[in-house]
Amino acid sequence: MRNELLAWFNREGLLLTDMVTAADDPEHNEIKVTVKAPVLALSRAYTDFRECPDPVHFGYPESALEMMTLDDMHQFVLSWFEQAVGAGLARCFVCNRVLDMGTEKPWDAVFVSDPLYCWLLVHFDCKRYLNRDLKGRNPFEISTQPAEFFENLYVS
Numbered sequence: 001m002r003n004e005l006l007a008w009f010n011r012e013g014l015l016l017t018d019m020v021t022a023a024d025d026p027e028h029n030e031i032k033v034t035v036k037a038p039v040l041a042l043s044r045a046y047t048d049f050r051e052c053p054d055p056v057h058f059g060y061p062e063s064a065l066e067m068m069t070l071d072d073m074h075q076f077v078l079s080w081f082e083q084a085v086g087a088g089l090a091r092c093f094v095c096n097r098v099l100d101m102g103t104e105k106p107w108d109a110v111f112v113s114d115p116l117y118c119w120l121l122v123h124f125d126c127k128r129y130l131n132r133d134l135k136g137r138n139p140f141e142i143s144t145q146p147a148e149f150f151e152n153l154y155v156s
């Protein structure tokens with residue numbers, strides 16, 4: 001992730017920090033600090049977590065990132081998810097069914113903040129079970145793949 005985007009998440013208070021003391025060498029107490037930016041989940045499977053896509057890679061003006069609001073980011077992530085759903089890549093975080101853009105089983109993009117900052121997709125009807133499926137997740141144990149690139153993503 002580019003430093004500019006990390007800095008943006010930091011400004012919004014959305015970076016998680018983990019500090020680990022390396023115990024191997026007691027004389028040189030080394031403290032390792034890891035930061036974790038919000039992630040996206042295409043499903044609840046551990047292989048389906050994605051690094052937050054960088055708006056600039058999708059045509060958002062680099063100079064405008066500083067002025068980007070959290071609402072803008074939500075909108076951008078939603079556009080990315082719509083492309084992912086259109087491509088058949090996204091599943092409901094709760095029931096694990098593949099989502100589509102139809103109206104029969106409506107879904108929503110949700111931004112959760114506990115136990116990790118994560119955007120995910122869930123059917124309206126499945127939302128009430130969401131907490132159960134998030135419980136016990138450790139953000140620092142989640143490894144992410146780079147987000148898919150979508151050609152037609154509209155960035156305002």
Ligand SMILES: [Zn+2]
Binds near residue numbers: 093097
């Ligand atoms: Zn569902």
